[in-house]
Amino acid sequence: MMKDKLKFDYDDGIKVVVADASHEKYVDEILATITDSAKKRGSGIASRTHEYLATKMKERKAVIALAGPEEEFAGFCYIESWGNKHYVANSGLIVKEKFRRHHLATRIKMMAFSLSRLRWPHAKLFGLTSQTAVMRINTALGYVPVAFSELTDDDAYWKGCGTPEDPHCINCDILARSGRKYCVCTGMLYDPAEHEGEPLPVELPEDVVKMAKEAAARNER
Numbered sequence: 001m002m003k004d005k006l007k008f009d010y011d012d013g014i015k016v017v018v019a020d021a022s023h024e025k026y027v028d029e030i031l032a033t034i035t036d037s038a039k040k041r042g043s044g045i046a047s048r049t050h051e052y053l054a055t056k057m058k059e060r061k062a063v064i065a066l067a068g069p070e071e072e073f074a075g076f077c078y079i080e081s082w083g084n085k086h087y088v089a090n091s092g093l094i095v096k097e098k099f100r101r102h103h104l105a106t107r108i109k110m111m112a113f114s115l116s117r118l119r120w121p122h123a124k125l126f127g128l129t130s131q132t133a134v135m136r137i138n139t140a141l142g143y144v145p146v147a148f149s150e151l152t153d154d155d156a157y158w159k160g161c162g163t164p165e166d167p168h169c170i171n172c173d174i175l176a177r178s179g180r181k182y183c184v185c186t187g188m189l190y191d192p193a194e195h196e197g198e199p200l201p202v203e204l205p206e207d208v209v210k211m212a213k214e215a216a217a218r219n220e221r
């Protein structure tokens with residue numbers, strides 16, 4: 001299923017790349033787009049700083065989509081490792097409104113997924129989402145819905161949702177009330193042990209593959 005569903009050929013002038021330090025100039029627009037969209041949806045979202053996203057870019061743990069010759073910001077997501085690198089999450093997915101419904105989020109997630117698999121080959125990939133689009137993309141990549149108890153128990157990850165005293169997401173009181181057992185979001189997990197030998201959904205450029213494999217060999221965070 002995965003292989004059929006994720007084969008897309010696009011010729012829309014939007015390039016999707018693994019970000020680096022040169023993309024820091026987009027960080028403020030990315031943050032504003034995330035905040036705006038959360039406001040429109042009436043949802044809360046883990047707060048990130050300029051510094052945090054800029055560091056993700058420098059560490060090559062982010063994917064950015066740029067449109068046209070002017071390289072207009074179109075979409076973004078970043079990667080975090082948790083629980084001593086046993087778990088990896090692709091977070092902060094955002095596509096600018098005018099570029100939505102053209103499989104751009106799919107392309108961004110495919111690249112983040114491929115990068116994550118190379119860089120942390122033994123980690124379980126997971127995510128929390130309440131978005132149909134994200135559930136569809138994750139499903140196509142091989143994620144399955146799971147109970148929260150199968151996700152990382154790293155407190156630092158769950159802090160992203162906030163607490164009733166210091167809320168980030170508007171639903172964090174539910175999470176607290178259930179003792180972190182369930183909430184509005186669906187937890188989704190990709191276990192590499194169940195996908196041995198499967199090819200990555202996209203081929204990454206040679207320099208990125210080299211960087212990711214070297215980081216994996218050094219067991220970097």
Ligand SMILES: CC(C)(COP(=O)(O)OP(=O)(O)OC[C@H]1O[C@@H](n2cnc3c(N)ncnc32)[C@H](O)[C@@H]1OP(=O)(O)O)[C@@H](O)C(=O)NCCC(=O)NCCS
Binds near residue numbers: 093095105107
């Ligand atoms: C969620 C978001 C990233 C999706 O971006 P996108 O580029 O429009 O998504 P895609 O075009 O790749 O869509 C993937 C699939 O979901 C479907 N889809 C997209 N938006 C959808 C929506 N609002 N409702 C239902 N299905 C939707 C698409 O049709 C596609 O399905 P298909 O592969 O079967 O054709 C974008 O809407 C967004 O930035 N939202 C605000 C931020 C957000 O919610 N982030 C996720 C936090 S977990």
